[in-house]
Amino acid sequence: MSRILCIESSAAICSVGLYEDGNELGYREDRNGFKHSEMLAAFVDELLPLGKPDAIAISKGPGSYTGLRIGVSLAKGLAYGFGIPVIAIPTLEALAESVRETRKEEVVYYPMVDARRMEVYTAGYDSEGKEIEATHALVVEANSLTGDKKKLLFGDGADKLQGLLGDRQDIEIISGIFPEAKQLAKPAFRKFEKQEFEDLAYFEPFYLKEFVAQLPKKKL
Numbered sequence: 001m002s003r004i005l006c007i008e009s010s011a012a013i014c015s016v017g018l019y020e021d022g023n024e025l026g027y028r029e030d031r032n033g034f035k036h037s038e039m040l041a042a043f044v045d046e047l048l049p050l051g052k053p054d055a056i057a058i059s060k061g062p063g064s065y066t067g068l069r070i071g072v073s074l075a076k077g078l079a080y081g082f083g084i085p086v087i088a089i090p091t092l093e094a095l096a097e098s099v100r101e102t103r104k105e106e107v108v109y110y111p112m113v114d115a116r117r118m119e120v121y122t123a124g125y126d127s128e129g130k131e132i133e134a135t136h137a138l139v140v141e142a143n144s145l146t147g148d149k150k151k152l153l154f155g156d157g158a159d160k161l162q163g164l165l166g167d168r169q170d171i172e173i174i175s176g177i178f179p180e181a182k183q184l185a186k187p188a189f190r191k192f193e194k195q196e197f198e199d200l201a202y203f204e205p206f207y208l209k210e211f212v213a214q215l216p217k218k219k220l
Contacts, residue, residue, distance in 0.1 A: 001020055001021055001075045001126045001178060002020070002021060002023070002054045002055070002189070002192060003018060003019065003020045003051050003052065003053045003055075004018075004019050004054065004056070004185065004189060004192060005017075005018050005019075005044065005047065005048075005053040005055075005056050005057065005078070005089070005183070006018075006019065006057040006058075006180060006181040006185055006188060007036070007040065007044075007056065007057065007058050007059065007069040007071050007074060007075055007184075008059045008071070008179050008180055008181040009036050009040060009058075009063075009064075009065060009068060009070055009071025009072075010059045010061055010062070010063025010064060010068055010071070010091045010179050010183060011063055011067065011111060011113060011114065011178055011179045012033040012034050012058075012064070012067075012069065012114075012156065012178075012217075013029065013030065013031050013033070013156075013179070013180075014029070014030050014034075014035065014036045014039055014040055014043075014071075015027070015028060015029035015030070015042070015043070015177055015181040015182070016028050016029075016040060016043035016044055016047060017047075017181040017182050017184075017185065018047045018048075018050055018051065018053065019052055019056070019185045019189070020051065021115065021189070022185060022189055023176050024182065024185070025047070025050045026046070026047045027053060027181070027182065028043035028046060028047065028139075028159050028193070029098050029180070029181075030043075031125055032188055034064070034066070035069045035187075036066070036067050036071065037070055040070060040074055040093070041074060044074070044106045046077050048174075048212035050180045050201070053078075053082065053084060054084055054192070055084050055085050055086070055087050055188070055192050055197070056075045056078050056079050056084065056085070056087065056174060057075075057086075057087040057088075057089055057146050057178065057184045057185070057187075057191075058071055058072055058075040058086060058087070058088055058089070058184075059071065059089055059091045059094065059179055059181075059184060060072070060088040060089060060090060060091065060092075060205050060206050061091055061205045061206035061207055061208065062091060062092070062113060062121040062135060062137075062206055062207060062208035063091055063121065063179070065207055067155050068205035068206075068207065069205065071205075072081065072199050072203070072205045073177055073193045076150065076200055076203070079200055080200065083133070085195075085197035085198070085199060086197060086203060087188050087191045087197060087198070088197065088198050089184045089187050089188060089191075090135070090206065091111075091113060091179055091206075092111040092113065092121065092122065092123045092135055092155075093111075093123075093125075093129075093131070093181060093187070094183040094184055094187055095111035095113075095152065095154065095177070095179060096109045096111045096125040097129060097130065097186065097187065098127060098177075098180075098183040099111070099152065099154050099174065099177065102178040103152060103174075104184065105127060105136070105150070105152075106150075107125070107127065107135075107149055107151060108124050108126065108132065108147065108149050108150070108151045108152070108203050109125040109126075109151045109152050109154075110122050110123070110124055110125075110145065110151055110152065110158070111123065111125075111154060111155045112153060112154065112155040112156070112157030112158040112161075113155055113156060113157050114155075114156045114157040114160065114177065115137060115205065115209075116158065118135055118139055118140050118141075118146075118160070118164070119138065119139045119140070120137070120138055120140060120155075120157030120158070120161075121135065121136070121137055121138075121157065122135070122136065122138050122155075122157065123135040123136070135206075135208065136208075137193075137208060137209055140161055140164060140165070141164075142163070142164055142165070145165075145171065147170075149170075150169075150170055150171075150172065151170055151172070152172050152174060153165070153171060153172070153173045153174070154173070154174040154175075154177040155177055155178060155179070156174075156177075156178045156179070158174070158177075159172050159173070159175050159176075161173060162175070169172050174207065177183075181199045
């Protein structure tokens with residue numbers, strides 16, 4: 001039997017799940033928004049008594065710079081401490097697979113992670129899970145996402161586009177879907193079987209864009 005501890009920290013909501021051969025042993029989630037530094041380690045402490053993991057799976061991005069940094073640091077620390085490997089799962093790929101399992105259609109799947117303002121991180125996947133549009137940052141406009149096929153948009157980045165794209169006949173926005181640790185379990189076990197592990201010395205999150213600190217505006 002193999003156990004994998006899955007950590008999701010790429011978005012505002014953070015979560016941790018412990019899985020044994022694909023079955024969920026325990027799950028913790030915080031929806032209060034960017035409480036990663038407070039909640040993730042506490043969730044891990046609550047789940048570890050259920051069984052020592054054989055690997056740590058982490059959502060590697062793209063997403064929140066700070067959230068990814070906290071999650072990857074925690075994953076590396078646990079891996080070093082237990083002497084076990086880290087498995088990195090692309091955030092958008094995991095999101096797309098979770099929706100495809102319940103909505104298997106001849107459409108283009110666009111998982112979207114919130115960036116800022118009207119920008120999202122996204123990629124396009126076909127009904128077989130093949131990436132047909134590489135991960136990129138997209139500033140969404142009314143004429144964004146062309147092509148004849150129907151498009152399914154989902155993720156915390158898609159929710160904010162309802163007013164802009166919601167009336168288009170070729171687009172369906174599925175609300176209430178966001179990155180979760182439970183989405184990492186299936187791809188993590190596949191990688192575990194193939195021993196597709198990260199080099200802890202060099203592994204970093206997939207930020208996509210470099211973090212730029214903004215100075216506070218001067219008051220007139």
